[in-house]
Amino acid sequence: MIEMAVLEIRLYGDNVLRECAPPIEKVTDAERQLAQDMLETMYAYRGVGLAAPQVGFSKRIIVIDIEPDDDSHKPTILINPIILSQDGEVVLEEGCLSFPGIREEVKRPAEVVVEGLDETGRIVKIEEEGLMARALQHEIEHLDGILFIDHFSRLKRKLLKNQLNKIKQKEGQNGKGGRGDFK
Ligand code: NI
Numbered sequence: 001m002i003e004m005a006v007l008e009i010r011l012y013g014d015n016v017l018r019e020c021a022p023p024i025e026k027v028t029d030a031e032r033q034l035a036q037d038m039l040e041t042m043y044a045y046r047g048v049g050l051a052a053p054q055v056g057f058s059k060r061i062i063v064i065d066i067e068p069d070d071d072s073h074k075p076t077i078l079i080n081p082i083i084l085s086q087d088g089e090v091v092l093e094e095g096c097l098s099f100p101g102i103r104e105e106v107k108r109p110a111e112v113v114v115e116g117l118d119e120t121g122r123i124v125k126i127e128e129e130g131l132m133a134r135a136l137q138h139e140i141e142h143l144d145g146i147l148f149i150d151h152f153s154r155l156k157r158k159l160l161k162n163q164l165n166k167i168k169q170k171e172g173q174n175g176k177g178g179r180g181d182f183k
Contacts, residue, residue: 004036004039004040005037006040006041007037007038007041008056008174009041009045009055009098010054010174011098011099011100012099012168012171013169013171016057017053017142018145018147020144021052021057021058021059021060023060024059024060024079024117026121027117027120031059031061031079032119034055034061035061037055038052038055038063039075042065043068046068048064048068049062049063049064049138049139050062050063050097051143053142053143060080060081060143062076062078062136062140063075063077063078063139064135064139077118078118078124079118079121080117081116081136081139081143082116082140083137084114085112085113086112086137087110088109088110088111088129089108089109089110090107090108091106093105093106094106094134094138096138096148098147099164099167101167102160102163102167104148104160106151108133108134108137110129112129112136114128
């Protein structure tokens with residue numbers, strides 16, 4: 001059993017969130033450990049998805065669990081995920097752990113086919129719709145430095161300006177030890 005740790009969530013304003021993460025060449029214990037820590041962090045913060053840059057690692061790893069309260073439901077770990085195809089269109093409300101307090105409607109394709117590696121390094125291909133398709137697209141975008149606010153209209157971003165600035169300020173304080181470890 002791997003020991004798991006809750007990592008610090010990087011907030012909007014941290015440069016790592018805007019980086020394009022390089023692909024992982026080999027899935028090793030380091031990637032497996034990071035994925036487990038990401039899951040632990042995601043559950044601790046009550047999120048349904050998390051990408052490695054959100055915990056400070058510019059690596060192409062995402063974790064998702066859209067049913068965190070169902071112990072029989074297996075979480076999804078994907079390494080180097082790519083979207084093979086997208087179809088349809090749907091508007092759904094989204095949040096992001098790097099943007100505490102912000103929830104907004106975002107229009108995205110309704111269905112996706114995604115390919116990636118699981119934690120053993122095996123290729124997996126998944127077809128999803130609904131909340132899972134939504135989470136996959138949101139998390140995969142994080143790996144290219146794309147954030148959900150990039151989908152907002154200019155007006156919406158303007159309306160959220162103060163809230164976004166507050167999150168940035170909080171992020172600035174984290175680096176100086178302004179926030180204690182979340183454990
Ligand atoms: Ni996010």
